[in-house]
């Protein structure tokens with residue numbers, strides 16, 4: 001199977017390429033990302049492509065003739081999306097339109113990644129069928145991207161996920177677990193929001209969910225996260241505990257005090273029963289995932 005991974009320099013992109021490359025007899029992997037290949041492997045075909053350039057993107061896909069496309073590329077910085085709305089729309093919406101059009105014309109399965117930020121966070125433990133109501137421009141753009149995929153009359157899987165963490169080389173952006181670990185290792189005091197609830201997702205699990213979606217070509221929307229709902233403050237405390245760092249350095253702060261540019265949903269978290277049943281995928285607790293992460297990154 002020829003698999004295209006967009007955003008192959010990113011956290012999920014690199015992790016998925018690594019996972020698929022474990023079975024080279026099964027998957028031929030093509031990574032599409034901006035600039036040079038920043039992963040530490042060169043045993044897959046890499047194309048330096050800005051996927052918002054429709055002509056370049058389509059020509060590249062025509063040449064590859066993929067069996068499946070996994071779209072991990074996105075503008076993921078929520079405050080930057082609020083500030084640079086057009087740039088956000090070009091990548092998070094228009095590029096998804098181009099990918100969907102190509103998939104429709106060639107009968108290709110599209111796997112697209114979405115987010116808990118499509119919800120307003122008033123309720124928590126969201127099912128795939130719950131009504132969205134995004135609070136931020138990022139959330140709006142990702143909801144619109146879902147609508148593009150759903151309405152394009154193609155074979156698709158949408159995986160919604162929450163607060164993804166892990167480690168790969170040359171990351172463009174850090175993530176909550178890496179950042180907390182680094183700051184506490186350096187003995188720095190940090191303030192962490194204590195009234196926003198999330199179910200954090202280990203990127204290795206999200207990559208496995210992508211692989212299941214590639215293999216089964218499951219259709220529809222699925223929730224992917226750990227099974228543990230915590231405040232972001234509690235998440236930081238667990239990081240300190242597992243990595244044996246000083247919890248006293250973590251100070252709580254409220255959302256109101258933080259004064260971020262984009263609004264965040266207070267309480268997300270997913271109901272994972274559809275994922276358990278239909279993907280046969282059973283995410284673990286945050287604590288267990290952190291232990292696994294610790295074993296791989298030391």
Ligand SMILES: NC(=O)c1ccc[n+]([C@@H]2O[C@H](COP(=O)([O-])OP(=O)(O)OC[C@H]3O[C@@H](n4cnc5c(N)ncnc54)[C@H](OP(=O)(O)O)[C@@H]3O)[C@@H](O)[C@H]2O)c1
Pocket residue numbers: 006007008009010011012013032033034035049050051052071072073074075076091113114115116142161162163164165171172173
């Ligand atoms: N991270 C989270 O907490 C989180 C939570 C919920 C949902 N998600 C969703 O999960 C997916 C993967 O997220 P992630 O954390 O892996 O993101 P990421 O680390 O930011 O990776 C995105 C990748 O896309 C690349 N990219 C950006 N613009 C591009 C363009 N125009 N053309 C080609 N490539 C481009 C980026 O390149 P550069 O490295 O050069 O910028 C980056 O390598 C996204 O759809 C995101 O919305 C993430």
